[in-house]
Amino acid sequence: xxxxxxxxxGFKSFARQSVFEFKNxxxxxxxxxxxxxxxxxxxxxxxxxxQSMKSLRSKRGEDLIWNGSGTVPRLNRAxxxxxxxxTDRIFGLDYDEVEIKxxxxxxxxxxxxxxxxxxxxxxxxxxxxxxxxxxxxxxIISQGEADRILNAxxxxxxxxxxxxxxxKIYQFKREESERKLKKTEENLGHAKALRQEIAPHLRFLxxxxxxxxxxxxxxxxxxxxxxxxxxxxxxxxxKEKKKIxxxxxxxxxxxxxxxxxxxxxxxxxQKIESEKDGGVKIKNIEKELYVIxxxxxxxxxxxxxxxGILEYESxxxxxxxxxxxxYGGSILIxxxxxxxxRENIREIVSRAENISDPLSLRSIIKNIQEVVxxxxxxxxxxKDKVAVERExxxxxxxxxxxxxxxxxxxxxxxxxxxxxxLHDKYLQAKELLEQGQDVWHAIEKKLFDLRTRRxxxxxxxxxxxxxxxxxxxxxxxxxxxxxxxxxxxxKNIENIIQDTVENQQYxxxxxxxxxxxxxxxxxxxxxxxxxxxGGEEVLHEYDEARERDLFLEREIEDLxxxxxxLKNLIKELGGKIDLEFNDGIKLINKxxxxxFSLMFGGGKASVKIIKLPHKTRKQETExxxxxxxxxxxxxxxxxxxxxxxxxxxxxxxxxxxxxxxSGGERALTSIALIFATVLVHPPPFIVLDETDAxxxxxxxxxxxxxxxxxxEKTQFIIITHNRxxxxxxxxxxxxxxxxxGISRVLSVKLDQAVEMGKQ
Numbered sequence: 001x002x003x004x005x006x007x008x009x010g011f012k013s014f015a016r017q018s019v020f021e022f023k024n025x026x027x028x029x030x031x032x033x034x035x036x037x038x039x040x041x042x043x044x045x046x047x048x049x050x051q052s053m054k055s056l057r058s059k060r061g062e063d064l065i066w067n068g069s070g071t072v073p074r075l076n077r078a079x080x081x082x083x084x085x086x087t088d089r090i091f092g093l094d095y096d097e098v099e100i101k102x103x104x105x106x107x108x109x110x111x112x113x114x115x116x117x118x119x120x121x122x123x124x125x126x127x128x129x130x131x132x133x134x135x136x137x138x139x140i141i142s143q144g145e146a147d148r149i150l151n152a153x154x155x156x157x158x159x160x161x162x163x164x165x166x167x168k169i170y171q172f173k174r175e176e177s178e179r180k181l182k183k184t185e186e187n188l189g190h191a192k193a194l195r196q197e198i199a200p201h202l203r204f205l206x207x208x209x210x211x212x213x214x215x216x217x218x219x220x221x222x223x224x225x226x227x228x229x230x231x232x233x234x235x236x237x238x239k240e241k242k243k244i245x246x247x248x249x250x251x252x253x254x255x256x257x258x259x260x261x262x263x264x265x266x267x268x269x270q271k272i273e274s275e276k277d278g279g280v281k282i283k284n285i286e287k288e289l290y291v292i293x294x295x296x297x298x299x300x301x302x303x304x305x306x307x308g309i310l311e312y313e314s315x316x317x318x319x320x321x322x323x324x325x326x327y328g329g330s331i332l333i334x335x336x337x338x339x340x341x342r343e344n345i346r347e348i349v350s351r352a353e354n355i356s357d358p359l360s361l362r363s364i365i366k367n368i369q370e371v372v373x374x375x376x377x378x379x380x381x382x383k384d385k386v387a388v389e390r391e392x393x394x395x396x397x398x399x400x401x402x403x404x405x406x407x408x409x410x411x412x413x414x415x416x417x418x419x420x421x422l423h424d425k426y427l428q429a430k431e432l433l434e435q436g437q438d439v440w441h442a443i444e445k446k447l448f449d450l451r452t453r454r455x456x457x458x459x460x461x462x463x464x465x466x467x468x469x470x471x472x473x474x475x476x477x478x479x480x481x482x483x484x485x486x487x488x489x490x491k492n493i494e495n496i497i498q499d500t501v502e503n504q505q506y507x508x509x510x511x512x513x514x515x516x517x518x519x520x521x522x523x524x525x526x527x528x529x530x531x532x533x534g535g536e537e538v539l540h541e542y543d544e545a546r547e548r549d550l551f552l553e554r555e556i557e558d559l560x561x562x563x564x565x566l567k568n569l570i571k572e573l574g575g576k577i578d579l580e581f582n583d584g585i586k587l588i589n590k591x592x593x594x595x596f597s598l599m600f601g602g603g604k605a606s607v608k609i610i611k612l613p614h615k616t617r618k619q620e621t622e623x624x625x626x627x628x629x630x631x632x633x634x635x636x637x638x639x640x641x642x643x644x645x646x647x648x649x650x651x652x653x654x655x656x657x658x659x660x661x662s663g664g665e666r667a668l669t670s671i672a673l674i675f676a677t678v679l680v681h682p683p684p685f686i687v688l689d690e691t692d693a694x695x696x697x698x699x700x701x702x703x704x705x706x707x708x709x710x711x712e713k714t715q716f717i718i719i720t721h722n723r724x725x726x727x728x729x730x731x732x733x734x735x736x737x738x739x740x741g742i743s744r745v746l747s748v749k750l751d752q753a754v755e756m757g758k759q
Contacts, residue, residue, distance in 0.1 A: 002085050003685040003715050004097065010078035011046070012039040013743040015066040020745070022685070024730025025711035029719045031735035036743030037719045040735075041142050041689045044717075047080040047102045048133060048140075049112075049124050055142075061108035069740045079103040081113075084684060091127065100124060129169040133683050139164070140687040141674065149677075150658050150670050154610060154643025161607075161644055164677040165584040167577050174573040181566040188559040195552040202549055205542040212538060215528050222524040226485040229517040232510060233478050240471045248464050255457040262450045265443050283363075289422050290367065293344055296415045297374070299408055300340030306405040313398060341375045584680050585609060585644075591676035599668040599702055602651030607673070610645045646673065667694040671703065675710055682714040689719045700724040 003022045008014040013036040020027075020040070031037050042056045046064065050056060058064055068074030081101035084091070091098050093115075101113040112119050114127075133139060141148070149160055162168065345368060352364040589606045596605035646658060648669060661669060671691060678686060692703050704724040707716055711728075718725055726732065734746040 003082065003717075004085050005081075005083040006040070006044065006047075007081045007083075008040075008043050008079075010066045010075040011043050011080050012036065012064060012066065012078075013737070013741065014039065014043075015069075015072055015075065015740075015742045018743070018745045020733060021731075021747075022715060022717065025714075026707060026716045026718065026729045027731045027733065028726050028729035029717065029733045029735060030721065030726065032737075035735040035737045037735050038142065038689055039743065040717075041140060041687055041719065043080045044082065044687055045140055045142075046104075047082050047100060048128060049102075049121050061104055061110070062106045064104055065106060066742075069742070072740050072742060077103055077105045090131065092130075100127075126169070126172060129166070129172060131684055139678060139683040139685065140689075141691050142689050148670070149673055150646065150666055154645055157644040157646075158609075158642060161584070161588065161677055162577070162581060164681065164683075165580060166681045167580060167584075170573050170577050170580075174570055174577070177566050177570045177573065181563060181570065184559055184563045184566060188556060188563060191552050191555050191559060195549060195556065198545055198549060198552075202542075202545045205538065205545055208538045209542050218524055218528050222485075222521065222528070225517060225521055225524070229514065229521060230478065230482060230485065232514050232517075233474075233481070236511070236514075237471060237475050237478060241468075241475075244464055244468050244471065248461065248468075251457045251460050251464075255454060255461065258450050258454045258457065262447060262454065265447050265450065268443055285422060285425055286363070286367075289419065292415060292419050292422060293347075293371075294374070296412065296419065297340055297344060297371075299412045299415060301337045303405065303408040303412060304337035304340070306401055306408060309401055310398070310405065313401075341371070344371050582609070587680045588673075588676050591679050592673055595672035595676050595706065596648065596669065598706065599672050599699065600651055600665075604647075604649040605669070605672065606647050607644050608647060609642050611642055663694045664696065664699065667691065668699060668703075671706075675706060679710065679713060682710075685715040685717060687717045687719075690721065691718075692720055692722045692725050695722070697724070704728045 005022065006020040007017065009017045020029075029037050029040060038057075046056060053059055053061070053063070056064060065078040066072075066075045079101060081099055083097055083099045085096070086093060086098045087096050095115055097115075099113075099115050101116075103111045103113070105111075110121075112121055112124055114123070149157060152160065162171065348364055348368050348371065352361055585607060592605050592607065596603055646669075648658065648661075650661075650665070658666070658669070674686075692700055695703055700722050701724050704722075704727065707718070707725065708728050710716070718729065720726060730749065732748050734748070736744050736746065738744055
């Protein structure tokens with residue numbers, strides 16, 4: 001596992017994309033002050049998840065983004081990516097290279113990417129913890145923080161060493177287990193509270209269930225009694241219905257026959273009455289006779305006039321031949337006209353001889369008056385006419401007049417025949433009207449007798465219907481009783497009571513027994529009602545409550561097991577942390593002593609575990625909300641906390657305390673302790689920002705030699721101005737600043753740099 005590459009774009013002074021390749025175990029970054037070398041260290045802190053703006057020398061997130069210059073505009077975001085070689089699969093990911101990238105925007109939000117896929121900061125922290133790269137940044141020593149481990153409190157120093165020893169992964173697991181334990185304890189308390197809450201209701205339901213079971217016994221007794229009662233009642237209703245049907249059969253058939261007879265006679269009576277009202281028919285015939293006779297009279301007058309003309313013409317010719325006048329001053333009425341008038345009057349009078357009905361006689365008298373009036377009106381006007389002599393008719397006119405006279409006579413004969421036929425029809429209608437009177441009276445009497453018998457039968461059937469309605473009411477009551485029985489008994493007994501023997505006898509004593517059964521049924525109903533209704537709901541509610549109680553019981557057992565398991569895991573993780581921490585301290589002390597002796601030419605140096613005073617401890621972390629589920633606030637009451645103290649003794653000098661060390665001595669001590677710590681579990685890389693600034697030339701050489709030895713264990717990225725340190729680097733990166741304030745990166749291999757120096 002090694003660090004391969006670091007890429008910056010828009011981060012602080014690196015406005016343009018800058019790439020650092022780490023192909024050697026030691027890489028030095030050099031450059032003048034203010035060129036942006038320390039920005040590289042902060043970029044590494046940034047991409048590895050640092051959340052403290054103070055550690056990144058900024059106040060806000062947007063301060064990390066290139067803010068622009070006179071010629072280069074500002075950017076809206078900055079990104080830093082770091083690439084690891086994963087051919088040995090130490091990351092547990094199926095990639096040969098693992099790239100971690102962080103992008104920050106001007107609103108302060110960050111985005112983390114793993115090989116281009118968005119992930120959480122929690123995932124980054126857990127991934128890096130397996131490489132002994134923790135949130136304490138013990139492997140990155142920023143400028144001016146070379147003696148940070150010396151200045152740290154004993155608790156902070158312990159955290160830094162735990163981080164270096166790779167114990168954070170166990171601490172994460174322990175903290176996760178503690179959170180789960182806390183949640184489990186909360187759920188356990190909640191489950192116990194719920195169980196205690198439903199316990200009184202469950203006891204109440206148990207009592208109700210006992211009552212329901214008692215009611216079930218009453219229902220069984222009621223069921224047997226109901227079956228017997230309903231069977232008997234069903235038999236009684238069937239017998240009564242059959243009896244009523246038998247009583248109804250005879251009268252119903254007779255009533256049907258009488259209804260048909262009444263209908264038949266009513267039809268005949270209507271027919272006779274229609275003939276009895278034949279006065280209307282006779283009147284219609286009389287009107288037809290009146291029309292025919294008027295027409296006959298008109299034709300007769302026309303015929304008389306033609307005969308008069310012919311007779312007058314004959315007489316005129318004869319008088320002319322004898323020398324006399326044809327017109328004597330008198331007006332004559334044609335004989336045929338008067339004859340027709342007389343025949344008409346005689347027929348009307350003869351018709352009236354056999355009529356005794358005053359209405360009919362009055363009609364005939366009125367008819368005579370009409371005939372007389374018509375005759376007078378048509379002939380009286382002749383008295384005012386003045387006959388004018390004329391020369392006479394021509395032979396042709398006389399012939400035409402005779403022809404018209406013959407045609408009129410033929411028409412008169414046809415009308416006379418129609419009149420005779422209509423008169424015969426009139427006489428027949430009159431005779432039928434008289435005969436229908438006797439038949440009408442006979443049918444009327446028969447209808448009266450039939451209707452009287454029908455009323456008797458209807459009355460009898462109505463009495464039977466009353467009985468039927470009573471039985472029907474009892475049958476409906478039986479159905480309601482069956483529904484009520486199913487409500488109490490809880491079973492469908494309709495098919496059971498239908499199993500009744502048809503020929504079984506039913507006596508009055510059985511009705512008395514039925515009454516007694518009814519009383520018993522009502523008493524049992526009252527007992528069941530006293531127990532209470534809603535048994536199914538109560539049983540269902542009891543089953544649910546019981547199941548809920550059993551579920552909570554199992555849940556409590558599971559939670560208690562889980563709680564015990566988590567406590568054991570926490571204890572096991574704590575023991576493992578303490579064990580590995582103690583073993584790590586032993587190794588650190590060994591390496592610390594070796595490095596300290598190498599740096600100072602002797603002396604003693606060691607770290608030891610000390611306990612804080614017995615008091616309440618509250619440990620807080622500064623990780624943001626994104627990793628709040630990793631490093632949450634932990635509170636442990638009445639627990640003794642442990643820390644790390646440093647004890648040193650310099651050779652020659654009698655100084656034992658850290659406070660008495662000079663700047664160079666503090667730097668050497670800090671470097672010895674840092675190297676001793678990381679040597680136990682070397683991280684993939686260590687970053688040193690001008691850590692050797694306080695060393696003189698002799699100590700710088702010792703420091704350079706130490707770097708060379710440790711480079712076999714890990715990679716070093718060193719920002720330095722020290723020539724001895726630069727000589728150990730396989731790759732040199734130079735950082736300069738352009739006129740626009742942009743940091744520019746130049747790279748050269750050490751052999752190339754030596755060759756250039758010689759030139």
